[in-house]
Amino acid sequence: MASNASNEDHKATKPPPTPSPLRNSKFFQSNMRILVTGGAGFIGSHLVDKLMENEKNEVIVADNYFTGSKDNLKKWIGHPRFELIRHDVTEPLLIEVDQIYHLACPASPIFYKHNPVKTIKTNVIGTLNMLGLAKRVGARILLTSTSEVYGDPLVHPQPESYWGNVNPIGVRSCYDEGKRVAETLMFDYHRQHGIEIRIARIFNTYGPRMNIDDGRVVSNFIAQALRDEPLTVQAPGTQTRSFCYVSDMVDGLIRLMEGENTGPINIGNPGEFTMIELAETVKELINPKIEIKMVENTPDDPRQRKPDITNAKKMLGWEPKIKLSDGLPLMEADFRLRLGVAKKL
Ligand SMILES: NC(=O)c1ccc[n+]([C@@H]2O[C@H](COP(=O)([O-])OP(=O)(O)OC[C@H]3O[C@@H](n4cnc5c(N)ncnc54)[C@H](O)[C@@H]3O)[C@@H](O)[C@H]2O)c1
Numbered sequence: 001m002a003s004n005a006s007n008e009d010h011k012a013t014k015p016p017p018t019p020s021p022l023r024n025s026k027f028f029q030s031n032m033r034i035l036v037t038g039g040a041g042f043i044g045s046h047l048v049d050k051l052m053e054n055e056k057n058e059v060i061v062a063d064n065y066f067t068g069s070k071d072n073l074k075k076w077i078g079h080p081r082f083e084l085i086r087h088d089v090t091e092p093l094l095i096e097v098d099q100i101y102h103l104a105c106p107a108s109p110i111f112y113k114h115n116p117v118k119t120i121k122t123n124v125i126g127t128l129n130m131l132g133l134a135k136r137v138g139a140r141i142l143l144t145s146t147s148e149v150y151g152d153p154l155v156h157p158q159p160e161s162y163w164g165n166v167n168p169i170g171v172r173s174c175y176d177e178g179k180r181v182a183e184t185l186m187f188d189y190h191r192q193h194g195i196e197i198r199i200a201r202i203f204n205t206y207g208p209r210m211n212i213d214d215g216r217v218v219s220n221f222i223a224q225a226l227r228d229e230p231l232t233v234q235a236p237g238t239q240t241r242s243f244c245y246v247s248d249m250v251d252g253l254i255r256l257m258e259g260e261n262t263g264p265i266n267i268g269n270p271g272e273f274t275m276i277e278l279a280e281t282v283k284e285l286i287n288p289k290i291e292i293k294m295v296e297n298t299p300d301d302p303r304q305r306k307p308d309i310t311n312a313k314k315m316l317g318w319e320p321k322i323k324l325s326d327g328l329p330l331m332e333a334d335f336r337l338r339l340g341v342a343k344k345l
């Protein structure tokens, strides 16, 4: 598998840079100072919640609020171990940290296609800046890459060793090619400068706190069902995705950061559903009277997607615990609260 190979074949040619003096400091000895870029977003804010549970962690979030919001972090604002910085990762950031979880990037296709040049700058210049920071202070850095690096995959399910089938000039390229370059940069900094890197290839993740009008399929269907609007299945509806609940994802990311493997490692739930099946499930759960409407799809939509998580099981001792049928009601409850739609008894 590529992940095995990654650690062996991509050995750094230089020893890692000396870690930040912070690690040896008398006062901060027991503390890990952690930067989460994109920490005001969906996955980032759940990750922050988990990291803040550990009293030895100090957490700094850097976010430009393009798709995230301060609201997602409101319970931490003012906490002595927490700091929030309005910052765009396409600009350099000069701070002292021990670990960097680099999530900053719009993730929903409607948002990443909105300003594609900015998306590619975020992926390339943003990752370069965070690697520069990691190099300067000797921090370990984890990149949240994506299953979109496999493009419209011709191998199913997708192992990390699969190089993908990606359109380099399509409307999704700013995101999938952007993440591929970000992965390349991570490995080049690792080999050339000895930076400690981790790469997670995340597969579709869902859960509370997703933007209600985020445009991704699970949030769309739940919001539509609660608003008594038809569920919009994009044609043909037989395309598949594998949905991972956000707490499982956060657990996988922290294990990867704390472990010894660089990755890339797939983190996702292998349960695979067609979009028609997903619509039927949401309909059944929330509103059996709702209509399911077939609408036009967007270019280059991957036709199938399912992670091979053999490596995550073996190397991280990780596998998802929450089935889609258990995760959807948790997300429904959150959306009901935010939309002010009570459950009919
Ligand atoms: N959710 C998924 O299904 C999924 C799947 C694969 C990969 N990922 C990756 O995980 C990460 C988080 O995804 P998410 O679902 O939480 O998305 P999200 O859109 O909710 O969060 C992204 C965050 O990054 C911030 N951001 C965007 N551009 C920025 C910039 N230039 N500078 C600083 N901050 C910036 C946004 O404001 C937001 O808070 C992304 O890197 C995404 O590519 C997510």
Ligand SMILES: O=C(O)[C@H]1O[C@H](OP(=O)(O)OP(=O)(O)OC[C@H]2O[C@@H](n3ccc(=O)[nH]c3=O)[C@H](O)[C@@H]2O)[C@H](O)[C@@H](O)[C@@H]1O
Pocket: 106, 107, 108, 109, 146, 147, 148, 202, 203, 204, 205, 215, 216, 217, 218, 220, 221, 232, 233, 234, 235, 239, 240, 241, 275, 297, 298, 301, 302
């Ligand atoms: O997991 C991943 O790697 C990637 O998955 C998603 O990209 P995508 O799978 O295209 O996400 P959605 O927009 O949720 O679409 C999933 C499927 O649902 C369909 N869809 C979407 C919206 C809708 O209303 N109806 C509908 O049928 C789409 O055509 C697509 O086939 C994320 O948005 C990316 O950030 C992420 O990197």
